[in-house]
Amino acid sequence: MKKYTTVGKSEKKIDSLSLATGESKFVDDFEMKNELYCKLVYSPHAFAEILDIDDSKALAIEGVVDVLHYKNVKHILHTTAGQGFPEPSPYDCTIFENIVRFVGDRVAMVIAENREIAHMAVKLLDVKYKILEPLFDPEKAMDPGAPQIHDSSRFTPIGVKYEPERNLAAEVEIGFGDIQKGKEESDFIIDETYNAHYGQHCTIEPHSVKSYFDEMGRLVLLSSTQVPFHVRRIVAQACDYPLSKIRVIKPRIGGGFGSKQEVFLEQLAALTTIKHKRPARLVISREEVFQSSRTRHPIRVNLKMGAKNNGEITFLEMDSLLNSGAYGSHALTVLSNCGSKVLPLFNKIENLHFIGRSVYTNLPVGGAYRGYGATQGYFALNQHLDILTRKLNVDLPDFIKKNHIQVGETSQVFEALGEGRDGVTQLVNSCQLDECIDICIKEIDWYKKHDKKITNGDKVRGVGLAVSMQGSAIPLIDMAAAYIKMNEDGSFNMNIGATDIGTGSDTILAQIAAEVLNVPLEKMIVYSSDTDRTPFDVGAYASSTTYLSGRAVKKCANKIKDQILGVAAEIMESSLEDLSLESSKVIDRKQNKSASYYDICNYSLYTKDQFQIQAEASEIVEQSPPPFMAQATEVEVDTKTGEVKVLEFVSAVDCGQAINPQLAEGQVEGATVNGISYAMTEEYIFSDKGNLLNKGFRSYKISTAADIPKMKTFIVESHEESGPFGAKSVSEIGINGPLPAIANAIYDAIGVRMYGAPFTAEKVYRAMQAQKIE
Amino acid sequence: MEKQLNINGKIAKVTFTPEELLLYTLRQNGFTEVKSGCKEGECGACLVLLNGKPVNSCLMFTASVLEEDKLLTVKGIGDLHEPHVIQEAFVDSGAVQCGFCTPGIVLASYALLQENPTPTEEEVKKAMDGNLCRCTGYVKIIEAVQLAAKRLQTK
Numbered sequence: 001m002k003k004y005t006t007v008g009k010s011e012k013k014i015d016s017l018s019l020a021t022g023e024s025k026f027v028d029d030f031e032m033k034n035e036l037y038c039k040l041v042y043s044p045h046a047f048a049e050i051l052d053i054d055d056s057k058a059l060a061i062e063g064v065v066d067v068l069h070y071k072n073v074k075h076i077l078h079t080t081a082g083q084g085f086p087e088p089s090p091y092d093c094t095i096f097e098n099i100v101r102f103v104g105d106r107v108a109m110v111i112a113e114n115r116e117i118a119h120m121a122v123k124l125l126d127v128k129y130k131i132l133e134p135l136f137d138p139e140k141a142m143d144p145g146a147p148q149i150h151d152s153s154r155f156t157p158i159g160v161k162y163e164p165e166r167n168l169a170a171e172v173e174i175g176f177g178d179i180q181k182g183k184e185e186s187d188f189i190i191d192e193t194y195n196a197h198y199g200q201h202c203t204i205e206p207h208s209v210k211s212y213f214d215e216m217g218r219l220v221l222l223s224s225t226q227v228p229f230h231v232r233r234i235v236a237q238a239c240d241y242p243l244s245k246i247r248v249i250k251p252r253i254g255g256g257f258g259s260k261q262e263v264f265l266e267q268l269a270a271l272t273t274i275k276h277k278r279p280a281r282l283v284i285s286r287e288e289v290f291q292s293s294r295t296r297h298p299i300r301v302n303l304k305m306g307a308k309n310n311g312e313i314t315f316l317e318m319d320s321l322l323n324s325g326a327y328g329s330h331a332l333t334v335l336s337n338c339g340s341k342v343l344p345l346f347n348k349i350e351n352l353h354f355i356g357r358s359v360y361t362n363l364p365v366g367g368a369y370r371g372y373g374a375t376q377g378y379f380a381l382n383q384h385l386d387i388l389t390r391k392l393n394v395d396l397p398d399f400i401k402k403n404h405i406q407v408g409e410t411s412q413v414f415e416a417l418g419e420g421r422d423g424v425t426q427l428v429n430s431c432q433l434d435e436c437i438d439i440c441i442k443e444i445d446w447y448k449k450h451d452k453k454i455t456n457g458d459k460v461r462g463v464g465l466a467v468s469m470q471g472s473a474i475p476l477i478d479m480a481a482a483y484i485k486m487n488e489d490g491s492f493n494m495n496i497g498a499t500d501i502g503t504g505s506d507t508i509l510a511q512i513a514a515e516v517l518n519v520p521l522e523k524m525i526v527y528s529s530d531t532d533r534t535p536f537d538v539g540a541y542a543s544s545t546t547y548l549s550g551r552a553v554k555k556c557a558n559k560i561k562d563q564i565l566g567v568a569a570e571i572m573e574s575s576l577e578d579l580s581l582e583s584s585k586v587i588d589r590k591q592n593k594s595a596s597y598y599d600i601c602n603y604s605l606y607t608k609d610q611f612q613i614q615a616e617a618s619e620i621v622e623q624s625p626p627p628f629m630a631q632a633t634e635v636e637v638d639t640k641t642g643e644v645k646v647l648e649f650v651s652a653v654d655c656g657q658a659i660n661p662q663l664a665e666g667q668v669e670g671a672t673v674n675g676i677s678y679a680m681t682e683e684y685i686f687s688d689k690g691n692l693l694n695k696g697f698r699s700y701k702i703s704t705a706a707d708i709p710k711m712k713t714f715i716v717e718s719h720e721e722s723g724p725f726g727a728k729s730v731s732e733i734g735i736n737g738p739l740p741a742i743a744n745a746i747y748d749a750i751g752v753r754m755y756g757a758p759f760t761a762e763k764v765y766r767a768m769q770a771q772k773i774e
Numbered sequence: 775m776e777k778q779l780n781i782n783g784k785i786a787k788v789t790f791t792p793e794e795l796l797l798y799t800l801r802q803n804g805f806t807e808v809k810s811g812c813k814e815g816e817c818g819a820c821l822v823l824l825n826g827k828p829v830n831s832c833l834m835f836t837a838s839v840l841e842e843d844k845l846l847t848v849k850g851i852g853d854l855h856e857p858h859v860i861q862e863a864f865v866d867s868g869a870v871q872c873g874f875c876t877p878g879i880v881l882a883s884y885a886l887l888q889e890n891p892t893p894t895e896e897e898v899k900k901a902m903d904g905n906l907c908r909c910t911g912y913v914k915i916i917e918a919v920q921l922a923a924k925r926l927q928t929k
Contacts, residue, residue, distance in 0.1 A: 010868065012865050012866065013865070013868065013870060013871075015870075015873070016864070016865045016868075016870035016873065017854060017857060017861065017862075017865050018854060018873075019870050019872075019873025019876050020848075020857070020861040020862075020864045020865055020870050020873065020876050020877075020880055021807075021848065021849060021852060021853050021854050021857055021861055022806075022807025022847065022848040022849045022876075022877045023807075023849075023853070023854050024873060025806070026809070026874060028801075028806075028810070029806035031804075031806075115798075116791070201908070202906070202908050203872070203874075203908060204809075204811045204817055204819055204872070204874045204875045204906055204907065204908055205809070205811065205819075205872070205874040206810075206811070252872070252873060252874075253872065254809070254811075254872045254873070254874030254875075255871075255872040255874060255908050255909055256872075257908070285813065286811070286812040286813065286814065286817075501872065502871040502872025502873065502874075502909050503871065504871065662868035662914075663868060665868070665913075665914075666868050666871055666909070666910055666911075666914055669910060669911035669912075669913045669914065670871065670908070670909045670910050670911045671911075672911055673910075673911030673912065673913075674908060674911070696812065696814050696816065697812050697814065697816035697817055697906065698814060698816055702906060702908070703911075703912075704902065704903045704904075704905070704906060704912075705898070705899045705902035705903060705905070705907075705912040705915065705916060706899045706900055706902070706903040708899070708911065708912050708913070711911065711913050713913070
């Protein structure tokens with residue numbers, strides 16, 4: 001394998017000292033003079049028509065500047081999903097409407113001089129509702145006579161199947177082979193249903209936006225966004241305001257995980273500034289984040305899998321029902337990914353059928369969340385494989401190794417299932433899943449512990465395994481661009497649209513450029529995510545940045561390299577083929593001469609035929625090479641109480657060449673703990689009126705340092721030829737394994753199958769009791 | 775109301791309303807390194823040290839802080855040009871991802887290491903229990919605190 005100078009090194013994350021010393025600024029840290037305070041008012045009802053809003057009492061308070069609501073804001077259908085254009089999500093919302101569709105749906109926004117006045121005014125808004133019959137059960141959403149949540153004026157801009165009359169937000173169906181034949185050939189069929197539940201991203205920084213007019217009268221939005229360019233486009237659309245007059249800047253942002261791929265606050269701050277010609281601040285509270293931002297879509301997955309007694313899988317049917325909540329944000333694409341990121345992993349299955357439906361309910365709205373449907377799909381598939389191999393009495397790790405996709409192979413699913421259109425044919429070029437599995441079973445001591453039910457009093461231990469793949473960017477849809485210019489001292493400005501949301505993408509993209517240009521990392525000056533000053537990039541989602549933006553950066557750096565070589569050839573009177581880069585200089589091997597970057601840049605700027613060494617590059621990708629991962633865990637179940645303790649968790653990932661191993665590990669660890677937390681404690685609890693009851697960290701428990709098990713993370717060496725220096729993505733995949741691995745481990749310990757999560761003592765105890773009764 | 779507060783060793787004159795939370799007073803007076811994550815005392819992003827003890831500034835009224843009290847924010851222990859050993863250890867260990875929780879966690883570590891210069895892994899985990907981080911999974915944060923402890927010992 002090629003030796004690199006900065007790629008593959010755990011360079012310090014370039015913004016980390018600034019963050020650790022509190023210097024870095026997040027959206028709400030920017031001080032604005034004369035700033036207006038915005039506070040949203042939400043629906044207390046799950047489904048209602050607003051008959052009237054009387055804002056006179058609120059407006060009568062001194063210091064209340066305005067109240068925005070359906071009567072005074074233009075109605076423009078759009079989607080809040082920050083996706084490429086035209087978006088694969090339905091246009092089913094306006095900024096304010098006279099219908100509210102879930103408890104927490106927006107009714108109005110108070111604009112006031114300060115926080116105290118705004119909070120007072122919110123209580124004085126007089127809203128008359130006509131309560132409608134709500135719909136909470138996604139299984140009943142398409143029943144005849146079910147409440148209709150959206151009317152027929154809503155549509156999808158990409159013209160895919162969408163039937164609001166039946167609460168159908170999206171539908172996908174693919175299949176190949178012959179299911180009937182598969183059924184006939186089966187010795188047995190396993191038919192089970194799994195439910196992945198609501199979850200919150202819980203970024204520690206709540207969604208935040210500030211807006212103001214700059215000195216040229218252009219509207220500037222400081223936003224905690226993963227998608228600055230989509231923000232600009234959607235704000236222009238929803239506010240009917242010229243895109244050319246909008247500038248979106250992403251400062252440091254306090255975590256995303258998909259939650260900040262949603263554009264639902266920026267338009268409100270923008271409207272306020274446009275109308276009142278003053279800076280505006282809209283930062284939502286933790287309670288609002290839980291109830292009114294976005295969530296992980298709950299998905300019910302039914303799997304039917306046939307097999308022969310010799311272990312051959314004869315067919316697989318997947319039927320997924322996604323609860324999209326009140327709006328269809330990401331309803332189609334999360335649903336598609338529940339199949340497209342899951343089914344290709346077992347590509348030997350000849351007869352396959354996948355049907356997925358996303359339906360509206362009067363519950364909180366789903367959106368993008370790390371894993372993006374794959375997490376939900378793998379919860380089902382990994383348990384199903386555990387059931388299958390137990391029935392066949394074969395070793396699960398071995399069975400997976402024999403059946404998963406290998407280098408040089410493809411899956412018909414890749415081609416059949418894209419994002420709102422057909423997918424892309426692709427071959428797997430790199431896959432070290434076998435090694436990942438081997439590491440996991442060794443570290444967890446699988447063969448000494450699996451099926452052994454090691455018991456200590458009331459407590460029984462078990463081990464579980466899960467595997468998964470994800471993708472790297474959306475092929476032929478996502479685009480990223482980069483711009484680089486050279487400075488006199490051999491440093492480089494690199495402006496990129498790519499959006500660092502805490503992942504370290506500014507750092508790893510700088511490493512990629514530094515590698516090409518043969519300079520130390522500190523010579524790269526990175527500026528990212530500013531719609532005025534950086535080129536386009538779709539943003540931080542779909543595990544795209546390392547692979548896609550990384551390729552754009554590499555392409556751009558190569559153009560700079562060519563220019564540097566050209567100038568060096570002129571200075572040294574060399575022929576190009578004799579030249580090569582070596583630590584901030586160009587060497588002429590033949591003449592045994594060199595020109596430093598200092599000489600080269602000064603020559604180009606000041607000496608002869610002056611020009612700026614600069615380049616831009618754009619990149620799209622034709623493939624979405626999957627990273628692969630195995631995750632194993634050991635748990636201990638208290639058979640008296642049902643309490644489950646995760647003792648150890650091992651993750652081994654093939655992400656191609658890790659550009660920065662420490663940051664890659666950090667992505668895996670973060671995703672894994674997020675997944676363990678989702679599996680063990682996190683859930684949305686609703687009243688029978690659809691009101692979320694646990695809207696805070698006290699009642700929605702996420703893992704703290706004290707909760708984490710013994711963690712082991714391994715980056716398995718691999719090389720993806722199409723990736724920048726062999727890299728694939730790594731940020732999402734780690735969240736896929738914990739849910740099924742822990743469920744499989746619980747089964748291994750106590751023989752009880754957990755079809756739903758979180759695996760709280762109460763749920764496990766109930767499942768144990770239910771099994772006893774059977 | 776008006777008061778002089780001792781913040782990071784300097785006297786700051788602040789004005790505040792009777793029921794104002796310390797978090798707001800600090801942020802409104804430019805101490806934006808104190809972050810607001812939940813306003814219910816659960817996430818620890820707003821953690822500051824009051825006479826060396828960690829407190830969540832979202833749970834405290836400014837009115838209850840005495841003029842002789844000493845408040846410390848993350849900027850008070852080190853800055854970009856002269857970082858504290860703990861801040862450097864967080865950087866070196868890769869314990870900073872989005873960094874929103876970092877000021878609070880660095881201060882919680884500082885308070886821990888003042889009291890217990892050689893904490894075990896379990897003691898570190900316990901001391902961090904009041905600080906939420908959603909990015910790192912805590913692994914590298916725990917490593918960072920242990921690295922800082924080691925470096926402080928040999929200093």
